[in-house]
Amino acid sequence: MIEDLFALFLSRYNYWMAIILMLIGLYALIAKQNLVKKIIGLNIFQTAIFLFYISFADVTGGTAPIYLPEGPGALYVNPLPHVLMLTAIVVGVSITAVALSLVVRIYQEYKVMDEDELLEVMRRP
Amino acid sequence: MNAVIAQLPVLILVVPIVGALLILLAGKVNRNFSYPVTLATISFQFAASLILLSAVMTGGTIHYYLGGWPPPMGIELVLDAFNSFVLVVILAMALLTAVWARQGAALDIPPEKTVPFFVVFQLLVTGLCGMTITGDIFNLYVFVEITSIAAYVLVASGRGARSLIAGFNYLVLGSIAAGFIVLGIGYLYVATGTLNMGELAAMLPASYGLATVHAAFLFLMIGFSIKVAFFPLHLWLPDAYTESPAVVTILIATATSKVTAYAMIRVIFSVFTPQYITESFPVTEVILIIAAIAIIAGAVLAIAQDNLKRMLAYSSISQMGYIMFAIGIANQIALEGGLLHIMAHAVMKGCLFMVAGMIIYRTGITGIHQMSGLSRTMPLTCAAFALAGASMIGIPPTIGFMSKYYLVLGAVEAGQYLAAAVLLIGSLLAAVYIWRVIEIMYFGDHHEGALHSGPEAPLSMLVPVLILAASCLLLGLFVDIPLEIIGPAVTLLLGGS
Numbered sequence: 001m002i003e004d005l006f007a008l009f010l011s012r013y014n015y016w017m018a019i020i021l022m023l024i025g026l027y028a029l030i031a032k033q034n035l036v037k038k039i040i041g042l043n044i045f046q047t048a049i050f051l052f053y054i055s056f057a058d059v060t061g062g063t064a065p066i067y068l069p070e071g072p073g074a075l076y077v078n079p080l081p082h083v084l085m086l087t088a089i090v091v092g093v094s095i096t097a098v099a100l101s102l103v104v105r106i107y108q109e110y111k112v113m114d115e116d117e118l119l120e121v122m123r124r125p
Numbered sequence: 126m127n128a129v130i131a132q133l134p135v136l137i138l139v140v141p142i143v144g145a146l147l148i149l150l151a152g153k154v155n156r157n158f159s160y161p162v163t164l165a166t167i168s169f170q171f172a173a174s175l176i177l178l179s180a181v182m183t184g185g186t187i188h189y190y191l192g193g194w195p196p197p198m199g200i201e202l203v204l205d206a207f208n209s210f211v212l213v214v215i216l217a218m219a220l221l222t223a224v225w226a227r228q229g230a231a232l233d234i235p236p237e238k239t240v241p242f243f244v245v246f247q248l249l250v251t252g253l254c255g256m257t258i259t260g261d262i263f264n265l266y267v268f269v270e271i272t273s274i275a276a277y278v279l280v281a282s283g284r285g286a287r288s289l290i291a292g293f294n295y296l297v298l299g300s301i302a303a304g305f306i307v308l309g310i311g312y313l314y315v316a317t318g319t320l321n322m323g324e325l326a327a328m329l330p331a332s333y334g335l336a337t338v339h340a341a342f343l344f345l346m347i348g349f350s351i352k353v354a355f356f357p358l359h360l361w362l363p364d365a366y367t368e369s370p371a372v373v374t375i376l377i378a379t380a381t382s383k384v385t386a387y388a389m390i391r392v393i394f395s396v397f398t399p400q401y402i403t404e405s406f407p408v409t410e411v412i413l414i415i416a417a418i419a420i421i422a423g424a425v426l427a428i429a430q431d432n433l434k435r436m437l438a439y440s441s442i443s444q445m446g447y448i449m450f451a452i453g454i455a456n457q458i459a460l461e462g463g464l465l466h467i468m469a470h471a472v473m474k475g476c477l478f479m480v481a482g483m484i485i486y487r488t489g490i491t492g493i494h495q496m497s498g499l500s501r502t503m504p505l506t507c508a509a510f511a512l513a514g515a516s517m518i519g520i521p522p523t524i525g526f527m528s529k530y531y532l533v534l535g536a537v538e539a540g541q542y543l544a545a546a547v548l549l550i551g552s553l554l555a556a557v558y559i560w561r562v563i564e565i566m567y568f569g570d571h572h573e574g575a576l577h578s579g580p581e582a583p584l585s586m587l588v589p590v591l592i593l594a595a596s597c598l599l600l601g602l603f604v605d606i607p608l609e610i611i612g613p614a615v616t617l618l619l620g621g622s
Contacts, residue, residue, distance in 0.1 A: 029297060042300050049304055053311050081314070084263055088307060091270045095300055098277055102293045109286035122287065 152240030413453030459535025497569025
């Protein structure tokens with residue numbers, strides 16, 4: 001039973017790693033009090049998605065998707081998910097930039113970085 | 126001229142992107158130049174959307190291949206009866222919001238920030254147009270993100286420091302939602318090997334039994350549910366609507382939420398099919414139950430609020446429930462009601478949020494209990510509120526009555542009598558939270574001096590509000606005109622392609 005599960009894990013370990021990373025990111029987003037740590041969690045979450053795309057693009061034994069001497073018949077990895085993830089990385093960077101600037105502004109206004117303390121400061125009139 | 130019309134689907138996206146840069150340049154010269162450029166660009170978009178709608182109604186669906194590359198190699202823009210209708214609705218709302226913003230923006234946006242404000246405003250409208258007309262599902266994700274980033278910035282640009290926190294919470298939840306959406310798209314790509322929506326619809330039925338496809342559907346559903354603030358994933362919405370600048374609330378509550386609902390319906394019915402959600406993976410019952418809870422819970426929470434903007438925000442959660450309700454019933458009449466409600470809710474919620482903004486503009490009042498006797502100083506504004514409020518409750522012959530009438534008819538036709546009853550209870554609860562405001566405005570004691578006895582809000586704010594209030598009534602009286610467009614759109618959705 002345990003061996004079976006382990007074999008299942010090993011046979012698809014790249015997807016499992018993506019899922020584990022994704023859950024770590026989500027955990028940090030939800031459970032961490034510090035706003036910057038939340039943003040780090042968001043980044044881990046997004047990176048897990050990038051890794052998921054890149055690992056399903058892989059073809060066993062495939063080479064780089066460039067024009068090879070073998071011609072179009074060459075076995076190459078699917079380039080499309082990589083291109084998609086380039087776009088998603090740009091999006092991720094923009095979101096991180098906006099999030100960090102919001103945190104800076106929140107800190108300027110309230111002089112706290114912690115969610116609990118922030119709620120306390122806000123409750124004061 | 127025809128050559129220009131043939132290029133309109135892409136011009137409606139390219140012109141405003143260039144326009145956003147022009148706003149920045151014009152603002153560098155003189156801060157006051159940025160507003161006319163914004164207004165001109167959005168007017169152009171609105172005119173283009175009208176031309177496109179008439180072209181679609183006469184000539185059928187338009188396919189535009191970007192760069193001349195046909196799908197699946199290239200990205201295509203698709204305009205059919207459904208999305209050209211949504212495009213006209215949201216651009217009309219964006220145009221009226223832009224007119225309102227001429228003086229309304231000064232309410233929350235400091236003068237030195239107006240130039241970047243209008244740049245981001247323009248980018249938000251552009252992202253919405255892109256979401257509406259794209260025919261490629263990854264392209265949809267990119268436009269969702271353009272829209273969302275612009276929305277995060279706009280929400281956080283309020284004058285109060287609380288808007289920063291509202292913006293941050295919106296960003297965190299919105300980014301999780303976007304992550305789920307892109308993950309769902311990845312699963313769809315794994316299952317079919319294509320990203321074009323038309324091809325996905327053609328290739329997916331072969332793999333309807335696969336767990337991959339179910340996972341894709343669930344990820345997309347959860348992602349979009351957070352984005353449209355479908356109960357119980359609505360937690361970002363009340364703060365974002367309440368704390369953001371008045372102009373931003375109007376645009377987000379009308380255009381953004383409607384386009385997101387459109388994208389959700391598009392994915393459910395055009396990428397997946399009605400057969401999928403009723404037979405292969407029966408979720409309509411679940412959607413119906415959650416939508417019913419959303420309608421009731423949103424309305425009950427709205428009754429409990431004193432801040433007018435916050436009350437309208439909770440009412441939005443309830444009203445989004447009506448649109449989701451149509452998805453849960455998924456027959457011709459109910460979906461016609463749902464699409465009609467997309468337009469109806471945009472019109473009346475736009476009007477109500479504008480009124481809330483104007484009351485703050487003239488008197489600085491946000492609490493409902495302080496508004497007693499307001500109708501004596503701002504009669505036209507309060508009349509507009511009463512008319513749009515009547516539409517929100519669903520009093521005939523307003524547009525809000527028509528859309529709810531079709532929803533009830535659809536529910537009865539599907540044999541869901543209990544669900545039809547929920548719609549009526551939702552209307553009753555809406556009567557409670559809307560009537561409370563009207564009663565205080567009209568029949569509350571007027572304390573002399575307690576209010577600024579200022580005149581009505583300026584004309585540039587009053588005219589959009591009156592246009593919207595009048596359309597609540599006129600669209601209801603002449604409901605055949607939108608239905609002529611919606612009817613074919615629903616047939617198209619239920620036909621599967």
